[in-house]
Amino acid sequence: MNENLKHRIKARILKALHLFALFIAMAIICVPGLWIVLNSFRPTVEIMAKPPVWIPSELNLDNYRAMFGAVGEGGVPVVQYFTNSLIISVTSTVIAILVGMAGGYAFARFKFKGKAGIFIGLMLTRAVPGVSLSLPLFIVMAKTGLIDTHLGLILVYVALNVPFTIWLIDGFFRQVPIELAEAAEIDGCTRWQAFWKVEFPVARAGIASAGIFAFLTSWNEYALASQLTRSTFSKTMPVGLRDFTSEFTINWGGMCALAVLMIIPALILTFIVQKHLIAGLTFGGVKG
Amino acid sequence: MSRLKPPAWFVLLLPAVIILAAVVLIPLLLSLYSSFTPYRLTRPDSLYRWIGFANYEKALTSIHFWTAFGRTVLLLTIALNLEMLMGLGLALLVNKVTWGQRSLRTIMMFPMMFSPILVGFQFKFIFNDNVGLVNNALQSLGLTDQAIPWLVDGKLAFFSILVAEMWSSTSVFAILILAGLFAVPRDPIEAATVDGCTPWQTFRHITLPFIMPFIYIALAIRSLDVARAYDIVQIMTNGGPARRTELLWTLIGRTGYVDARMGYANAMGYISIFLAIFFTVYFFRKLNAARAELGMGG
Numbered sequence: 001m002n003e004n005l006k007h008r009i010k011a012r013i014l015k016a017l018h019l020f021a022l023f024i025a026m027a028i029i030c031v032p033g034l035w036i037v038l039n040s041f042r043p044t045v046e047i048m049a050k051p052p053v054w055i056p057s058e059l060n061l062d063n064y065r066a067m068f069g070a071v072g073e074g075g076v077p078v079v080q081y082f083t084n085s086l087i088i089s090v091t092s093t094v095i096a097i098l099v100g101m102a103g104g105y106a107f108a109r110f111k112f113k114g115k116a117g118i119f120i121g122l123m124l125t126r127a128v129p130g131v132s133l134s135l136p137l138f139i140v141m142a143k144t145g146l147i148d149t150h151l152g153l154i155l156v157y158v159a160l161n162v163p164f165t166i167w168l169i170d171g172f173f174r175q176v177p178i179e180l181a182e183a184a185e186i187d188g189c190t191r192w193q194a195f196w197k198v199e200f201p202v203a204r205a206g207i208a209s210a211g212i213f214a215f216l217t218s219w220n221e222y223a224l225a226s227q228l229t230r231s232t233f234s235k236t237m238p239v240g241l242r243d244f245t246s247e248f249t250i251n252w253g254g255m256c257a258l259a260v261l262m263i264i265p266a267l268i269l270t271f272i273v274q275k276h277l278i279a280g281l282t283f284g285g286v287k288g
Numbered sequence: 289m290s291r292l293k294p295p296a297w298f299v300l301l302l303p304a305v306i307i308l309a310a311v312v313l314i315p316l317l318l319s320l321y322s323s324f325t326p327y328r329l330t331r332p333d334s335l336y337r338w339i340g341f342a343n344y345e346k347a348l349t350s351i352h353f354w355t356a357f358g359r360t361v362l363l364l365t366i367a368l369n370l371e372m373l374m375g376l377g378l379a380l381l382v383n384k385v386t387w388g389q390r391s392l393r394t395i396m397m398f399p400m401m402f403s404p405i406l407v408g409f410q411f412k413f414i415f416n417d418n419v420g421l422v423n424n425a426l427q428s429l430g431l432t433d434q435a436i437p438w439l440v441d442g443k444l445a446f447f448s449i450l451v452a453e454m455w456s457s458t459s460v461f462a463i464l465i466l467a468g469l470f471a472v473p474r475d476p477i478e479a480a481t482v483d484g485c486t487p488w489q490t491f492r493h494i495t496l497p498f499i500m501p502f503i504y505i506a507l508a509i510r511s512l513d514v515a516r517a518y519d520i521v522q523i524m525t526n527g528g529p530a531r532r533t534e535l536l537w538t539l540i541g542r543t544g545y546v547d548a549r550m551g552y553a554n555a556m557g558y559i560s561i562f563l564a565i566f567f568t569v570y571f572f573r574k575l576n577a578a579r580a581e582l583g584m585g586g
Contacts (some may be wrong), residue, residue, distance in 0.1 A: 002490075016383065018384060021377075021381055022381045022382070022385065022392075024379075025378055025381060026392070026395055028397060028398075028455070029395060029396065029398050029455075029459070030395065030398065032414065032455065033398055033399075033402070034376070034409055035410075035414075035421070036406075036410060039386070048419050060504040061410050068572070071386070074481060098303075099303045099304050099307065100304070102301070102304070103298040103300060103303070103304040104300050106296070106297040106300035107302060110295075110297035110300075111298060112295065112297050112298075116572070116576075118301070120568060120569060120572055122304060122308060123306075123508070123572070124513065124565060124568060125308045125312040125313070125316075126512045126513075127512050127561055127564030127568060128312065128316060128557070128561060128564075129564060131313055133312070133316070133319070134327075135319065135544065135550060136314075136315035136316070136318035136322070137311070139318060140314055140315050140318070140374050141384040145523055155307070155310070155311050155450075156311055158307055158311070159307050159308055159310075159311035159312055160306060162304050162308060163308075163512075164509055166304060167505060167508070167509065168505065168509075170462075171302075171502065171505050172467075174501075174579065175471050195408075205467055205470065205471075206467065208465070209463060212397070212463075213460075216400050216401060219403070220401075220402070220404060220405075220406075221516060222402035222403060222404065222405040222519050223519060237403075238403040238405050241403070241405055241406060242405075250409070252413070255409065256426075259402075259403075259406050262403065263401050265400065265547055266399075266401035267394070267401055270394055270400075270401065271390070271391075271394045272489070273556060274306070274390050274393055274394055275390070
């Protein structure tokens with residue numbers, strides 16, 4: 001009886017500790033972000049106040065109004081930036097996932113000569129520091145007329161993401177027991193059908209996470225975008241953030257407003273794609 | 289009529305190879321060539337003068353280069369290890385939760401939705417010595433009465449960059465490890481519990497080996513993803529003040545674009561690539577070993 005009670009108390013304490021740790025972790029993750037959201041609704045005076053004003057006296061939409069306003073009044077071409085970012089990120093993610101699925105499947109399922117070498121070779125294309133790549137890339141793009149176009153950035157982002165999507169998707173296809181596909185083929189599926197009906201749904205969690213990574217990488221990339229874009233025709237949102245900085249000052253309120261606008265689509269997309277990450281959960285019961 | 293049919297793996301890999309060759313390999317050859325010239329952005333004709341390994345010699349004998357190199361290795365090592373441990377902890381915490389897990393997972397990935405350039409601005413503000421949140425919090429708690437120059441003092445600035453870097457990237461580890469946790473089969477765990485294993489033993493001998501491949505994938509991705517950290521460092525300190533937080537990426541970026549010495553910058557870039565090659569090959573080997581243990585190698 002006493003033993004039983006001790007056990008129950010221990011379990012309670014562990015549970016409380018778990019919740020407490022979870023709360024602390026989530027708070028650390030959220031606070032800097034909430035600070036940005038809060039700042040986007042406050043005047044600069046209050047943002048820069050010392051000591052900091054935690055509970056704002058007044059919330060308004062001034063920063064947003066200015067951002068969407070005319071150029072002279074602190075407005076930036078947000079809508080254009082947003083559209084550019086969306087087109088470039090979505091297209092490059094879809095292509096990177098398709099290319100990555102093909103490549104990842106090849107690495108996970110086929111045996112061929114020089115596999116490790118080819119794999120490492122593909123990965124190393126990502127090892128090149130962005131700084132040393134940006135100027136030659138600029139020259140090549142200038143020669144081919146791809147500077148300041150959506151296509152130019154899409155190509156770059158596909159290349160940026162393919163090594164990762166291959167690596168990730170390869171990892172998840174390996175978790176799918178090869179017997180599953182073989183069984184499907186014995187049951188009369190073609191290899192193609194076996195892939196789509198059996199292996200693909202099972203590896204969906206991995207493909208979804210690779211998709212999130214690829215999208216967020218292209219959505220947030222700054223260094224190459226700032227090199228390869230010239231005008232509002234192709235500038236993306238991270239490059240747009242720079243519109244709020246000048247030599248010595250930073251327009252914090254405006255920048256935070258744009259940042260909020262930048263985070264919302266990423267947040268929504270991530271939340272939606274989360275559903276597919278659960279696919280891995282239901283599969284956990286199948287034996288390897 | 290017989291046609292030579294390329295093997296399936298070749299066809300599947302072809303798109304990846306083509307796009308990487310076009311976008312990465314060609315510019316890479318260009319910059320490799322320029323690292324053997326005294327190329328300056330301000331004098332385009334200098335691209336056609338061949339000076340052999342002079343740039344490499346200059347970089348290899350430069351104290352600035354080696355300091356930046358050492359600092360980069362230090363930052364990478366500390367950041368990768370801490371991010372991995374914290375990511376593992378976070379994944380385990382979230383994995384244990386039974387309610388609202390989907391929302392928690394989304395919140396967990398929150399920092400990933402921040403553009404690195406934004407993270408840079410944000411932490412520059414948080415660590416500002418005058419109006420920054422950290423100093424104000426410390427002062428109102430009475431822990432200190434003076435402004436701590438977080439971004440000016442060399443050691444503190446390094447620490448501040450580390451914090452920003454960890455805040456933004458721990459979730460990469462957490463989400464991959466969590467995906468790994470989902471894929472852990474239930475049967476061996478149940479069997480272990482029946483056999484009387486403690487939770488720690490179960491974790492150490494069953495769960496951990498199973499998620500090791502995911503940890504190595506995350507480590508490899510993060511170690512390669514040096515370009516991401518560039519934005520953060522560039523915005524927060526830009527290697528300064530007086531080179532006290534100089535990392536390879538800020539050094540190369542500044543040499544190439546501000547000093548306009550592109551040839552020299554590229555030479556430094558190529559030396560630093562060996563760092564990335566080392567990390568990639570190392571983690572790839574570890575990954576293969578971990579997979580072989582699980583019978584997923586080859």
